[in-house]
Amino acid sequence: MSIIKAIIMAGGKGTRLRPLTCSLPKPMVPILNKPVMEYTAQLLKKYNIDDVAVTTAYLPELITEYFEEGQRWDMNISYYLEDVPLGTGGSVRNAEEYIKEPFLVISGDALTDLNIDNAIDYHRTKGSKVTLVLKKEAVPIEYGVVITNEAGKIVRFLEKPSWGEVFSNTVNTGIYIIEPEVMEYYKKGDSFDFSKDLFPKLLQDGVPMYGYVTEDYWCDIGDLNSYKQTQFDILDGKVNLELDANEITKGVWLGEGSKIHEKTVINPPVYIGKNSLVDTCRIGPHTIISDNCDIKRDAVVKRSIIWKDSHIGEETHFTGAVACNRVHINKRVNVFENAAIGEESTLLDGVMVKPDIKIWPHKLVDENTVVNKNLIWGSKASKTVFGYRDISGHMNIDITPEFAMGLGSSFSAISKGGAIVVSDDASNAAFLIKSSIITGIHASGGQVIEVPDSILAMNRFAVKYHQADGGVHIRTDNADKNKIYIEFIDNNGANISRNKEREIENLMNRGDFERCNADKLKQKVSIENFSSIFIKQGLKLLEHKDALKRKNFKIAISSNSLKHLKLAKDYLNELGCSINYEKYEGIKPLKKQLSYLSNQIKLGKAEFGVLISDNGEDMIIVDEKGRSIEKEDYLLLTSLIAMKSKTEKIVLPYIVPNIFEKMAKSYNVEVIRTKSNPSSIMHEMLKNWNTNTEFPLQYTLNYNAIWGIGLILDLLVSSNSRICNLVDEFPEYYYLKEEIPCDWKDKGRVIKDLIEENKDQSIELFEGVKINDDRGWTLILPDHEKPLFKIYTEGFSQEYAQELSVSFSKKVMDLLTLT
Template identity: 45%
Template sequence: MKAVIMAGGEGTRLRPLTSGIPKPMVPVMNKPVVEYAINLLKKHQITDIAITTYYLSNYIMDYLGDGSKYDVNIDYFIEETPLGTGGSVLNTGEFLDGTILILSGDVLTDIDLTKAINYHKQKGSKATLILKRETNPLEYGIVIIDENGRIQRFLEKPSWGEVFSDTINTGIYILEKEVFHYYNKGDSFDFSKDLFPRLLKDNIPMFGYVTNEYWNDIGDINSYKQTHFDILDGKVKIDFGARKISDGVYIDEDSIIYDDCRLVPPVYIGKNCTIKSGVLIDAYTIIGNNCTIDETSSLKRTIVWDNCHIGHSVQSRASILCNKVVVKNNVNLYEDSVIGSESLISSNVTINPGIKIWPYKKIKEETVVNNNLVWGTKIAKTLFGNRDISGEINIDITPEFSSLLGSAYANLVKKDKPIIISCDDTNASKAIKNSILSGALSSGVKIIDIENIMLPITRHAIRFYNASGGIHVSLDVYEKNKIHIEFLNENGGNIDRNTEKKLEHLYQRQDFERCNSDGINDVVKVYNYTSLYLNSIIELLKNTSKIKSKRPKVLIASNNETNIYLINRLMQSIGCRTIIDYSLIDIEIKDSIINSIKSRVTNEKIFLGYLINENAETLTVIDDKGNIIDSERYLLLSEIMLGRSGNLSKFIVPYTVTNQVDEIGSCYNIEIVRTKSNLSNIINSMLDSKESDSYNQYLLNFDAFSASAIIIDYLLGNNIDLSDLVNEIPKFHTKQKEIYCDSSQRGRIIRQLIEEHKGQNIELFEGIKINLPHGWALVVPDNEKAKFNLYAEGQTEEYAEEICNEVYDRISKLINIT
């Protein structure tokens, strides 16, 4: 048996730890993490090892040499360009002459490789993946296996709605050489994205070996720290070569600890260290080799690399100090701060929580460091919620943070096209928009600022100007200090999850491409784009003469004054008489208010009532009989309108929608296309379609201004009342509930639900959908909050209630099982 260690990673999410060293060389308990992989292989009698490298290869080769100091044989294979995980292994050429074990050089594990190899042989497997249960599987590839361990499906870094198991791919594989025949040496391909799906499609025997042993991907700074804490807690069986002085206290040779020092276990102190009088080394502190800590300093949950000097009266809490850092006297290092190699922190400096300082920086005395050096503010692992980035103004969403977001987005889009930037009419939104604009300009993009407008108008402007994307900023109507930042693609739809992740990673790395003064463009300001937008709506209409002759009365209401102004302007332009109801301004939409507006529509014989939500995407309609049409009923109404036109072949709906959408589709010979229920998937499916009526579906469902005019144009053009169309909407019975659940349990619960309903009629397109004789239930983990969203439909109201309650109770019981 031979092994390949993949050691080409740059470790961008670990910066500044990996500024200047490759990720596999990051030290864990004073040894490069790749060294633990070699020791694990040797422990299981695997001594012929190939190491594939790409980034800063010499660091790895110089340290490990030919492997003789570990009693193994090491060959190196250097990639000139990145070849992907599969391509890098195939690049070893003749080394692959039999069964091969593959693992990453940047994970720490004590998995019993011998057991896994025996499992591979017993199953007659051509490709065995070592799998592990993970409480939060979002950042990993999920692998679904059957009861015999045979692999059924792969999901690469899914959203919560795609989590159908908590069994993740550890990146440790046992492969027979013939599985590589799909590719040639020098080809670029990945195991998970390319090779394994092809093997699965061709029915090649592939199995998953599930282990409960320790495995941790050192992918970011939090997981890096946790790995150390797990070692000190004895959760991983490795030999890190230190003497155990007492319970939980490890001190290596030639270190001097003064008698009045306090060591609170678990702690580890490396070789040749000096810990002076009155120092407190508190729990979960790791100190590297050749370090000195002067009098009365205090370190807790702190990781110190080699050759560091810490002065007297220093306070360090949950910090990381890289190699050769010098910290002078009376310095405060707060939680999650990181100091890059060979940096100097002068006396009386305060490094605030979450601050990252890149290597070779010098911080002057008395400085309070509030921002990252060279770049940035605080780094969040996940910036996006269900649809946007949001947070409190000047707390979560600061001008500095916003400027960096603008730079990150500008580095993702095409530079030969402009980006559209806009915001609502609030001062808070304008301030954040201007900060985003500054960051984007610094990266050399062209910007069109269309000033203070609503989101559907921004989407329209992106298409009109053939832009590469857009950003819209708005203040929350109900939470007055909460800012929303939406990122849009070149079609005007919200960016997809993959682009969100790219944006997050760019922001976290903060190594943006910047331009010089010649590369900074003028900002093109468009002050009256709203007029162009409203005229484009009028040009869509076919029956404006009828509207002007009949002059229908339309009631308008919204919780946003800009919406009221714009729709009033539009309605009057096409010939409607408008009645404005301000009762929703500054008041959350409630049934009593809506019922009051409904009564007004019927009592005053108003043709239609329109209620527009705060971002002008969603329209609630009150017809001439006082029927309130919103949510799913409105979606079905738009299907009927488009179906009656005779031009619609496909109707795009969220996966959560009622089955009655199929009934309407069959009446009008429309194919129903279900997509994942997040906003990006739905909007982009409509905007990407080549069919003009798919764009009309977008206008009806996500552009309230356009929808308001299109509905009136359709009704008067066909001489019908809206209530006639409403009568065509079939009755349906749906229920929805939320189940709050700790994120660490959600993967387990989804897996157990799937196992309990094995052999039954279930779907795994988004969450888990359980089809029952009298209806269905759909369980979808929420991407933003620690909860499940439960949807149910029944043939009757009673069945819907019963199905919803049964699944709710079952999930509640699973949550309570520890």
């Protein structure tokens, strides 16, 4: 059986594979000595699919020159060039002559041994209009996740989800069997994607689409690791295909004309192409050496891939790396794990290339040089740099000046060269990294507004105050002065979205930052003593300043940040408050700080206490009765204050108790739930808020502790109330949180199993898996930064909450034990 025609999508640039793809389109990247797309063509031929269209975009002549019209494979190949990007669907729609009958779409830059006949049988048996070939992936967040019902019918698509959205571990392989009528949704020349545009429309219209889950091999060659692993898998016999070489002994393939010295030590599996010379050295395991290579005496090559016409010198160690065509590596060179050397580069004697380094084509590295940053025309690149809300790491280890300069250039690029507020906490480490970020912004033609000796809340305010396009704040950890935190702010004063984070990560990974000429460089504007403007603006927010001064509140404050203590004291002194705070050296544990605040209240030296977090956003309040108001209780307090202040809406993270809704209903206030990451919460709070210097009340109470204290005092004066009175209004609720360690690879599988096991229950899939029953609810959410599950439970009684928490914690642990 066969489908008459197929379309190979071959327009990929392969930016994440650079420098391998600097002069090659992604489908032409070699896998065991021949282009990856050739394996696709051979697979189609194996299943009698002879009539093939190829859609091209990047360096198309290299594809057409190699494959010509398909004569070598006894196939008929036609080409369709995208002059402008049309998307995956648009490029296929452009091949109009090939979509008049059922057809197969397959990627030219992924490797698979898919049984196409079985997939076609499935498509026809189901009466499907579109069948997606799916594959189970342990860590699915870099792919499009597809959710199907028991019958295999597709019910939902998720494009590169966060861990909170991973409801299945079956991912879209980009292989489709399509009936021609569904392509009529668009016209030839339209730009659209299959997964983002066409498939969601078909799903909305009820067009039958099915997912065929294959057990056959499939790997998307998206980055250097997957590029290497695919070839290692072939050598390990995990892929059903034949190699173009003789297997001279088990696990050792040797091409025609190649010679291996009799004293060479080979640890299989190893592949050596044609006409290569291997002297007395050590090779393998998992080594691929292409045609016309020369490996000299006492060299060590293992877990590496060496392209054609390359030279590895005497006593050189080449481990876990890739060398492109015509690379010349001299004597005693060390190239370490996950490095990549671009074509026609030369490394002279004694060079050391550190792990993960990329050297662009045509580079010359002098003798005894240690290459510890990418040699492109910029600095270091990395695949994923953002955590839950920021970038963090240790100075000169995780976060180097070169890395920071790349961050500055990347953020400037996505900010279109606009004005960026850059601030720091005046520590030595933060100053170093700030200077590098500013250099990167300037180098890309951006404008810098510097706010030295600052806090994060000041940066957010400064972005609004100066109407900047974004902001960057750098601070050090109070307990570890070598640890750096970098937060990126958008033009509304909120943390940038995950999409913007990915844009920065992609630019950092590629490393090809834009650079400007000298006449385009912009002068830095430095704003000294911006804290005075910050305090004045905080005072303007208050409606009852005179009454506050007459009241003369006595407040105890504590923080591990002396900067936050000083700012809070200066701000509250302007309101006539008497401030007590403890002067101490170093870091004080949370319990001791809370104990200090409680003692101040008991001794009558303070009416209530405030503990300000290291980042200056979060607060713990100790009320007049000595009760600590933190986390969910603090959010409940700030929500109550917002409701009493006649706000129209409150924004709540999805994970918090439902009791908030009941309280909001009594105040006739709308509740908007959002995902639990800080960026999503901030963006929802700031939606449709257009003033240049102010922020919504709920936002300020949760993300600006210093101004927040003033707003709480303002409410207390206006209502002649106390904090303990507000706390006494809290409704009773029963809420528990647990954490279950896991392996990263188990996250998607466990979530999918939980959905399947509870399919007959009331479940929600907004973020993680939320399961409702007559005792309450439980939310199981994979953590974004750590290998663990977070389990949130709210019960209608303490007993019910405990039952649910124990039950689902055990369920997750049981699922984790399954192989």
